[in-house]
Amino acid sequence: MRSETNLVTADIPTTDARRGRPRDARCDQAILDATLELLVGGIGNLSIDAVAARARVGKATIYRRWSTKEALVVEALGSDTVTITTPDTGTLRGDLEHYFHHVLERLADAKGSDVLPHLIEAACYDPVVRESLEHYITRRQTPVREVLSRAIARGELSAEVDVDVMVDLLLGPLMYRRLLSHFPVDQRFIDHVLDLVL
Amino acid sequence: MRSETNLVTADIPTTDARRGRPRDARCDQAILDATLELLVGGIGNLSIDAVAARARVGKATIYRRWSTKEALVVEALGSDTVTITTPDTGTLRGDLEHYFHHVLERLADAKGSDVLPHLIEAACYDPVVRESLEHYITRRQTPVREVLSRAIARGELSAEVDVDVMVDLLLGPLMYRRLLSHFPVDQRFIDHVLDLVL
Amino acid sequence: MRSETNLVTADIPTTDARRGRPRDARCDQAILDATLELLVGGIGNLSIDAVAARARVGKATIYRRWSTKEALVVEALGSDTVTITTPDTGTLRGDLEHYFHHVLERLADAKGSDVLPHLIEAACYDPVVRESLEHYITRRQTPVREVLSRAIARGELSAEVDVDVMVDLLLGPLMYRRLLSHFPVDQRFIDHVLDLVL
Amino acid sequence: MRSETNLVTADIPTTDARRGRPRDARCDQAILDATLELLVGGIGNLSIDAVAARARVGKATIYRRWSTKEALVVEALGSDTVTITTPDTGTLRGDLEHYFHHVLERLADAKGSDVLPHLIEAACYDPVVRESLEHYITRRQTPVREVLSRAIARGELSAEVDVDVMVDLLLGPLMYRRLLSHFPVDQRFIDHVLDLVL
DNA sequence: GATTAACCGAGACGGTACGTCACGTCTTTAA
DNA sequence: TTAAAGACGTGACGTACCGTCTCGGTTAATC
Numbered sequence A, B, C, D: 001m002r003s004e005t006n007l008v009t010a011d012i013p014t015t016d017a018r019r020g021r022p023r024d025a026r027c028d029q030a031i032l033d034a035t036l037e038l039l040v041g042g043i044g045n046l047s048i049d050a051v052a053a054r055a056r057v058g059k060a061t062i063y064r065r066w067s068t069k070e071a072l073v074v075e076a077l078g079s080d081t082v083t084i085t086t087p088d089t090g091t092l093r094g095d096l097e098h099y100f101h102h103v104l105e106r107l108a109d110a111k112g113s114d115v116l117p118h119l120i121e122a123a124c125y126d127p128v129v130r131e132s133l134e135h136y137i138t139r140r141q142t143p144v145r146e147v148l149s150r151a152i153a154r155g156e157l158s159a160e161v162d163v164d165v166m167v168d169l170l171l172g173p174l175m176y177r178r179l180l181s182h183f184p185v186d187q188r189f190i191d192h193v194l195d196l197v198l
Numbered sequence E: 001g002a003t004t005a006a007c008c009g010a011g012a013c014g015g016t017a018c019g020t021c022a023c024g025t026c027t028t029t030a031a
Numbered sequence F: 001t002t003a004a005a006g007a008c009g010t011g012a013c014g015t016a017c018c019g020t021c022t023c024g025g026t027t028a029a030t031c
Helices: A025-039 A048-055 A059-063 A069-079 A092-109 A115-125 A127-154 A163-180 A187-197 B025-039 B048-055 B059-063 B069-078 B092-109 B115-125 B127-154 B163-180 B187-197 C025-039 C048-055 C059-063 C069-078 C092-109 C115-125 C127-153 C163-180 C187-197 D025-039 D048-055 D059-063 D069-079 D092-109 D115-125 D127-154 D163-180 D187-197
Strands: none
Touching (some): A025 A059, A025 A069, A048 A059, A069 A115, A069 A127, A115 A127, A115 B163, A163 A187, A163 B115, A163 B127, B025 B048, B025 B059, B025 B069, B048 B059, B069 B115, B069 B127, B092 B127, B163 B187, C025 C048, C025 C069, C069 C115, C092 C127, C115 D115, C127 C163, C127 D163, C163 D163, D025 D069, D048 D069, D069 D115, D092 D127, D115 D127
């Protein structure tokens, strides 16, 4: 399974079929778990040495799978399989309000987290991280895209609307305010955005 | 001058008047120059040691002035005094198109730059950097705010619109797409955003 | 043949007859060849990984045969079957001069070789290597012993002389000077030694 | 003092006079002490990490002074300032017997030590270690040389005898037997050697 | 003019983490 | 059972920066 969807793993030669001792899946899991556990202390305090120690694994075993710390972190975050449920309230506005409500909660929980900003920076250097990050982001956008699609199907939204742009328009302001502005990201802000966009 | 607007410089006691040898202004400049020169290689390759070596300055001379690497970088970027002109085409749409045109150009120039993302991350840890970053961002938003204000004055835009939110709504999607998405930031995208927001 | 004289090989159970796949003799040869080839770069750069890679052999295949790197090296060197001829010039002095002449030539060839010193060190840890090293040394001493025996038989040397000590007295200074001193090991030195000992 | 006689220290630029913070002599001592303490466990178990930890010193502080582990060990051994007293019994034979008696004691104490063999090997690679090792060896030979000089002054030994060769002749067999032979290095052996040489 | 205090360059200091290498063992498929 | 391949835990390697600290030596304002 990992070999199919893996975007960030260090290159595996895969010369032919599979020769030699296969990788131990328990190692993958132990490493990812350790990463998530250490991640709560901020990505700045997350060292490969620490992950290796906590996962009771050699460092080489980590480097064999992920070429950089960020690649590892992205995958660890991705394995955080909190299923994002797609709301269905009947109206686009209702669905979005529902979705943003959850987002606000998550923001409040992990407020001040430096993980995403760090990955954004890492993505500048490492195209693999970049790709993986985009993959992660896309996954998180899924509910919004579905909500929008349904709205178009219902005729509530013009079929001419570019869903990609619409997603950026809904999520971009939120991210922008959080990362770069001193204004609060709260319910009032969400309402304003929805008022203006819809 | 520096002492007035400086937000990130390390505390200077300046207990009384000033005794002892005064700081050498040429050092400030040499350090900032060295920083800008090394910054082209990415902020990841910018070490204090390297800056000190290139500026032919002791490390302590840097730390005496800036408490962190990011504080130094922010100030070095601040000396990048490209004045952002506020367009005035008569219509809000025209003004914004004009403004975004410039932004696109800048993005194309320094594409893939990691400086802003890095500062965003640094701002998570260091409130001084955060403040300075917001200050920098606000400065860059000035033209948009002015354009919006004029539109409201002209009655082209409802007076009820929250300008702060409107700014996020215009700039957020752009930043979001640039940092997190694989979709291109181009004229077409700008048009779409303006179509939907206005 | 190997199984008879082998002193350092890892234990082979050979419990009963032979079951399973028999060992491939070509592996032995490939490993020894690879070892000798890599040995020219110094024993410090000789890793089991490298030998395995060069011999196109699994590491386990090496460990199955030799328990340590040094055991492997000793055996590889052992295949260096330069027969040491015993000179017979009629006089002890002449025989020894003849023998040392050859030794000087060999020293000049492989000067600076680190193999013997390394084995000496390895012998400190591993009694098997120690034994094998002594065996190797004894083999190289054979001509001297024979020459001395003949001298005693001829009455040229007192029958009371301890041949073992005499051998150390002749070869020790040479080795000592080569390994630990900055003085040259040359014909003049040999002459001096012979003058003093005989 | 160190700066005068130091043979193995990593190159100090010494661009001019002395700029920058001078090296802390206490670090030198702490490192050498730690090295000697750890050396009892064999040189194979002596890691730079361990020395640094025990000396409560950063690894860089070690590498700043000694480029290799062996260079460090040699200097540590050299700092072992057990003064080797020169015996004076009145006769050459008596002096040498006295000296060898001490040597045998030392051998018995540190029997099986791998330090010297290891340094001999290291000297093959690193000319600095080689030089330093020779220096160390020469220092240990001092009593023998003095004893021989006195014997020549007394007329007990021909003035034509090359002292350097004589030293090799006396010490070489001992070292040779210890490192390469299975014969014991005992009083009997010493007596034999002295009988034959004198 | 002497004192004093902060500056300056240089670079040593104790640390932390890095990414690599080799070790010797283990685990797979294939012969 | 051996073979090739290569993953595994371990542990040391030597390097790079970090931010702090000492040096000898300036450079003014104060005494």
